[in-house]
Amino acid sequence: MSSSNGVRSLADMSCDSLLSQLGKRIEEQKNGATYTIGGSIPITKPGSDGGSPQSSSAAPPEAGKPSTQGLAQALTAPITIRWDSTTAEGLISKVTLPCEPGDAASLEKLVNDCQPATFGHNGKDIYDETYRKATKLDTTAFSSTFNPYEVGIIDAIAQVLLPSLPGGDIFRGVRAELYKLNVYSGPSGKFKAHVDTPRGSAQFGSLVVCLPCDHDGGELVVRHQGNGIIYNWGNIGTEGTDAAEIQWAAFYSDCEHEVLEVKSGHRITLTYNLYITSGSGDLAGRCPSLDPTALPLYEAILSMLELPAFMTKGGFLGIYCSHAYAHTHEESIKHLPGSLKGSDMALYEIFKALNLEVDLKPILNDGALYDSDEDLPDSEEEDKSKRKRIGDKLYATEYSDVSTEWATKRELLEAWGNHARETVVWLTRPKHSGVAMTYLAYGNQAELGIMYSYAALIVKIPAFTKRNL
Ligand SMILES: O=C(O)CCC(=O)C(=O)O
Ligand SMILES: [Fe+2]
Structure with missing residues (x-):
């Protein structure tokens, strides 16, 4: 990830100007300029102490008391996707990511079973490959074992992105609703600059989770009030990175964003709509799910x-x-x-x-x-x-x-x-x-x-x- 604004001239500045610039940036940050956050979650290798979200070195908890050790790094098991096959009625296919060499055919089948992805324009759904070249599965057509709550993504969003919103104090919570699975394939998969269509007044942002699948390019650029952040999740040709990580970014609904061209491979993402809710700490008398x-x-x-x-x-x-x-x-x-x-x-x-x-x-x-x-x-x-x-x-x-x-x-x-x-x-x-x-x-x-x-x-x-x- 990198910041695309105002860093080039820093070397020429005096210490006083640097400090004053830092003060200005911190002031902006306080005023709600933290418009996007992101992170990565390593995948446990098959055969290791896989799947546990806590580090395996944590001491076992005392009976009846949860352990607070081992909170340093959330991990996730490989992600399995199941979807409705388009080749035969009622047939379910499956692939696990990161993909083992022998599973390349399943991955290709997933890519082939996806439908062209449209985008909203003037209240209509439009398909135009010069603007968006991607495919999708609707939530009715697939399920995945990935859960952003389990690995702490939703907690992080609630703590960092909520407080700057009107009514978004610490007592509010975040509900993430799975929206689509998207595939942007190389060469030339992309989504030009746009702002997501909000689904209801409670929606405050979007979450994009990039699943572990080899690809190059396809950077996500998120812009807000003249600032910009680039999330580069591609791994091919990038030294030191491998696909064995989940990468994610969340941003406010008013952020313009785009997916730059994917050069090779498949960039597979899960997108979620983020809603503000009555959160933990503000539920007494307003918790319909409690009996x-x-x-x-x-x-x-x-x-x-x-x-x-x-x-x-x-x-x-x-x-x-x-x-x-x-x-x-x-x-x-x-x-x-x-x-x-x-x-x-x-x-x-x-x-x-x-x-x-x-x-x-x-x-x-x-x-x-x-x-x-x-x-x-x-x-x-x-x-x-x-x-x-x-x-x-x-x-x-x-x-x-x-x-x-x-x-x-x-x-x-x-x-x-x-x-x-x-x-x-x-x-x-x-x-x-x-x-x-x-x-x-x-x-x-x-x-x-x-x-x-x-x-x-x-x-x-x-x-x-x-x-x-
Ligand atoms: O896949 C991404 O990084 C973002 C996709 C996007 O902007 C969208 O689905 O609206
Ligand atoms: Fe979008």
């Missing part, structure tokens, strides 16, 4: 709700979160409850599936102020520990200038935000606190008072007669 009724606690909670003796008159259940979420931090709040995880997410999903009102709320730890509590009638004294102050919603830390010297406790607490004092049956103990509010605490001298809050799931349990199970 909450299959979660271990679902049946247990359902059977309790079916019992008249269980909270007969209804009330609130409180479950303090078992993971920490920076729930008083403005940016993190935007991702809650979507970013709930582990048992917190499981419980949230279960209560939702049971048609119960469940909300993630901050519980104020104003215990330090209880000694001088004047706003509860005496009859409720013993109930105080249950009657926590529960925020209407999650609040970012309030840096209040209210001082205990002149404000009442009620005024102080009102500065935090709207809240109610509910009697809650607490099922777990508080675990992770966040700074809910700072204020001026006046004792012998003024100092900074800090009040903390805990995030908890608050579930409204209707009276037995009103349960909609």
